[in-house]
Amino acid sequence: xxxxxxxxxxxxxxxxxxxxxxxxxxxxxxxxxxxxxxxxxxxxxxxxxxxxxxxxxxxxxxxxxxxxxxxxxxxxxxxxxxxxxxxxxxxxxxxxxxxxxxxxxxxxxxxxxxxxxxxxxxxxxxxxxxxxxxxxxxxxxxxxxxxxxxxxxxxxxxxxxxxxxxxxxxxxxxxxxxxxxxxxxxxxxxxxxxxxxxxxxxxxxxxxxxxxxxxxxxxxxxxxxxxxxxxxxxxxxxxxxxxxxxxxxxxxxxxxxxxxxxxxxxxxxxxxxxxxxxxxxxxxxxxxxxxxxxxxxxxxxxxxxxxxxxxxxxxx
Numbered sequence: 001x002x003x004x005x006x007x008x009x010x011x012x013x014x015x016x017x018x019x020x021x022x023x024x025x026x027x028x029x030x031x032x033x034x035x036x037x038x039x040x041x042x043x044x045x046x047x048x049x050x051x052x053x054x055x056x057x058x059x060x061x062x063x064x065x066x067x068x069x070x071x072x073x074x075x076x077x078x079x080x081x082x083x084x085x086x087x088x089x090x091x092x093x094x095x096x097x098x099x100x101x102x103x104x105x106x107x108x109x110x111x112x113x114x115x116x117x118x119x120x121x122x123x124x125x126x127x128x129x130x131x132x133x134x135x136x137x138x139x140x141x142x143x144x145x146x147x148x149x150x151x152x153x154x155x156x157x158x159x160x161x162x163x164x165x166x167x168x169x170x171x172x173x174x175x176x177x178x179x180x181x182x183x184x185x186x187x188x189x190x191x192x193x194x195x196x197x198x199x200x201x202x203x204x205x206x207x208x209x210x211x212x213x214x215x216x217x218x219x220x221x222x223x224x225x226x227x228x229x230x231x232x233x234x235x236x237x238x239x240x241x242x243x244x245x246x247x248x249x250x251x252x253x254x255x256x257x258x259x260x261x262x263x264x265x266x267x268x269x270x271x272x273x274x275x276x277x278x279x280x281x282x283x284x285x286x287x288x289x290x291x292x293x294x295x296x297x298x299x300x301x302x303x304x305x306x307x308x309x310x311x312x313x314x315x316x
Contacts, residue, residue: 012184031193032102032127034072034080036060039104042084045097050088053103066092077102110194112137114202115144129191130177133200140179145205146283148182149218150175153197174217176209176285208280210236212288213243228277230270232286239267244291250278251285 034040036058044050054062060073067087072080077100088096105126110133113119117138124136130150134140152173179202181187194200203209203219208227211217215237220227229250239245245267252261267288269275280286 030078031076032105033074033076033195034060034102035106035196036073037106038102040072040077040080041101041103043099043101044084044088044093045099047093047096056106108194108196110196111199112202113199115141115204116200116202117141128194130182130194130200131191133194137200140202143204144179145203145207145219146178146180147203147209147219147285148177148179149201149203149209149211150177150192150194151199151201151217152195172217174211176211206282208232208282209285210288211285212248213240213290214238214288215240222280222282227280229265229267229280229286230277232280233267233288239288242290243288245288247289249287249289250280251287252281253283 034056036056038056039053040056040062041053042051042064050065052064054064056062056072060071061069062072063069064084067084070083070087075083081098081100084100085096085098088098108124108128109121110124110128111121112133116134117140119137122133122136124133130148152175154172175192177190177192182190201218204221207219207221209219210232214233217236220232220235233239246269248265248267250263250265252263263278265278266275270277
């Protein structure tokens with residue numbers, strides 16, 4: 001019965017997937033970040049001499065009249081409009097009206113692995129979201145699990161626009177997306193815009209999931225339904241040096257709708273024999289934060305995409 005219900009749920013997800021890919025297209029275009037080889041059409045209202053069509057260089061720059069060379073890599077079209085408008089208003093024009101249109105998009109490589117109909121590396125152009133790529137991969141197989149892992153390679157400082165004070169990750173980032181929330185309930189806030197090099201992984205059902213400050217985030221099969229927390233950490237390659245194992249969290253479905261229980265665990269105490277090594281259950285998510293309160297909340301937000309706003313209960 002459980003397998004039949006799972007199969008029905010996956011079919012419902014695939015139906016929703018086909019219906020919702022067009023709905024998110026405008027959002028993905030708005031969020032698209034400009035990169036090398038994109039062709040930009042830049043217009044300044046009633047200032048034809050400033051209009052220009054420019055190809056972004058391999059270094060992420062363009063050259064514009066009056067303004068010279070501008071770094072545009074990593075900006076959205078809206079952000080670039082504001083930057084050009086501010087620069088023109090500072091020295092040359094009063095209240096300039098600027099528009100930026102992305103005329104041609106560069107090619108991007110996004111990988112899809114796991115329980116999808118057509119896994120592999122996809123060559124895509126233009127802004128793409130999780131829904132777009134799942135649709136191109138032919139949808140989900142019947143034994144697909146409820147969670148999707150989006151693995152994002154480390155970003156270097158050169159990947160973003162100059163002047164933006166954003167943290168650059170030393171390790172890949174992992175986002176966990178609840179496919180039920182995305183496909184059945186239609187929560188478009190977790191339909192993440194994708195970047196070149198992203199990897200989508202849809203593990204089979206019957207797994208537990210480990211994320212945060214471990215060597216290898218991902219889904220791991222249950223072993224006879226009896227897998228302890230320390231065994232899950234070992235499967236994930238162990239903790240990173242930055243991990244705060246004393247504040248780990250287990251997120252667990254309670255069986256009451258989509259309500260999830262949050263259990264705080266101290267991995268160090270378990271390893272030292274001072275606390276019980278808990279058994280994990282199917283679809284449990286084990287999250288290990290970075291050291292520091294600020295890093296904990298940032299990491300939790302980024303890793304558990306799709307799990308906020310759907311009801312948590314507190315567990316001990």
